[in-house]
Amino acid sequence: MxxxxxxxxxxxxxxxxxxxxxxxxxxxxxxxxxxxxxxxxxxxxxxxxxxxxxxxxxxxxxxxxxxxxxxxxxxxxxxxxxxxxxxxxxxxxxxxxxxxxxxxxxxxxxxxxxxxxxxxxxxxxxxxxxxxxxxxxxxxxxxxxxxxxxxxxxPRGEVWHFLRLGTCLERADQMSRLLDTCSAISMEMAPHPQSRPLRWAALLRSCSAWHAFQAHHSKLDPKKIIEYLLLDETFPRSIACCVVELHQTLQRLCGIGSLHHMPAPVRHAGRLRSDLAYTTVEEVLAIGLHEYIDTLQTRLNDIGVSIFQTFVLYADMTPVAEDAAPTQALGAFHAHHDEDAQMQQQQQQQC
Known part of the structure; x- marks a missing residue:
């Protein structure tokens, strides 16, 4: 491809x-x-x-x-x-x-x-x-x-994998932004004067999680909402679920490899997947939801950059020895060395 x-x-x-x-x-x-x-x-x-x-x-x-x-x-x-x-x-x-x-x-x-x-x-x-x-x-x-x-x-080939990469990464990024809009809202609920139950309900509806959340929880507990949208691997729009699929898709494209030769996208996504799997909502709130989301968005951006460097700029970043045989990229993906500079510049502008 x-x-x-x-x-x-x-x-x-x-x-x-x-x-x-x-x-x-x-x-x-x-x-x-x-x-x-x-x-x-x-x-x-x-x-x-x-x-x-x-x-x-x-x-x-x-x-x-x-x-x-x-x-x-x-x-x-x-x-x-x-x-x-x-x-x-x-x-x-x-x-x-x-x-x-x-x-x-x-x-x-x-x-x-x-x-x-x-x-x-x-x-x-x-x-x-x-x-x-x-x-x-x-x-x-x-x-x-x-x-x-x-x-x-x-077909479940390279086209499908790149479709899922784009969807999962964008979905995780957008979910983190939605969570951040509620980072300044009080965690207290009614009858506390600072409570904002409508805002928390709107957060669930904005990511189509209202009915899914109610199936597990009878009350609008802000901590439970954050935990569900951030860390629950069963809800398809949660950040944790998106990162799991992102990591699995990258493994299929790149292969796993040894620790020292593992492709950068797989490594970045794997680390984030592991951190989310072993993080509790109490730890997130102790750090601060806004601060945690800031760090999370930086890590998601790093994954996006590594995907671009691995699959789009691979030919430019790989030294090619004279008279060397054509280089095969990681996994099933093949980068073509004969792409002209104008096309690469257009792709960089898209990113």
Missing amino acids: LSRVADSIYWMSRYVERAENLARLLLSTQDLLLDAGADGLDEEQFWRPILATTGDEEAYAAVHKKIKGRDVAAFLALRPENPNSILNSIRAARENARTVRDQISDEIWECLNGLRLFVESGEGRSTFRNQNAAFYERVLRRSYQFQGIADSTT
Whole structure:
């Protein structure tokens, strides 16, 4: 497989997951405002954490002076100038799919192309203006469709592995950002005056964990919620579950190898998997949820960088002796030495 093909498949799945998470976050925040009633009059306390989650506070402030729900939603959903908007994430996913059109099924292509046409169309803009919940749900359904089609039509080879790498890494990163939005909220629950039960409920809904959590716990205990979304390996959107699948997928691509010759992505993911498996929620809270999440995001970024260096920049980083036979990359993945510099530069810009 060409390194540019692997990179495009990886980023295609990441961008779809990014758009899905943002749509779910906006939808759950809208529901939270309705549940909050009179407290929802202070919009900033609800929408500022959303901007912090996506890292768009400065970009939004350059366009709008005040934080208003309608402006934030439009900025994050359909603003062409915002590179993290749902619109641009879907555009990027579709463009990456276009470059690997011969590697993915027709059904995957039709799903992504149809979603891109919808968000760019007058129908999509009209749906967002008049009933934005319907717009978010349309994005969510298409994302679920993408995941189901990919699962049903993709052979369990390299294409599938890079699809899962992108999905799992993006999902873990987005979940860590969602958890961080609640790091400043009191762990006390009602009738404590500082309790915020609606915010914790919204956190569960924003990652589709409301019913799954209730099946295990009858009360909204913040510690249990953090433990479930961070450390529970049975919930498919938890950070621990994503890291487990990430590590297993990297092992299939790279091979395990000895400790001294283990590929960097496998090593980084394995260490994080082990740490999460042997960490308790009490230890996380003793460190501080925000501080722990900061370190976790750095480690997830390190995994992403090592994936790029191993599978995309492998040819550039491997010394090639004159008259040497073609070098085989780790595992089943083959990096091609004859890729031109322009293509590599474009792939770096995508990252």
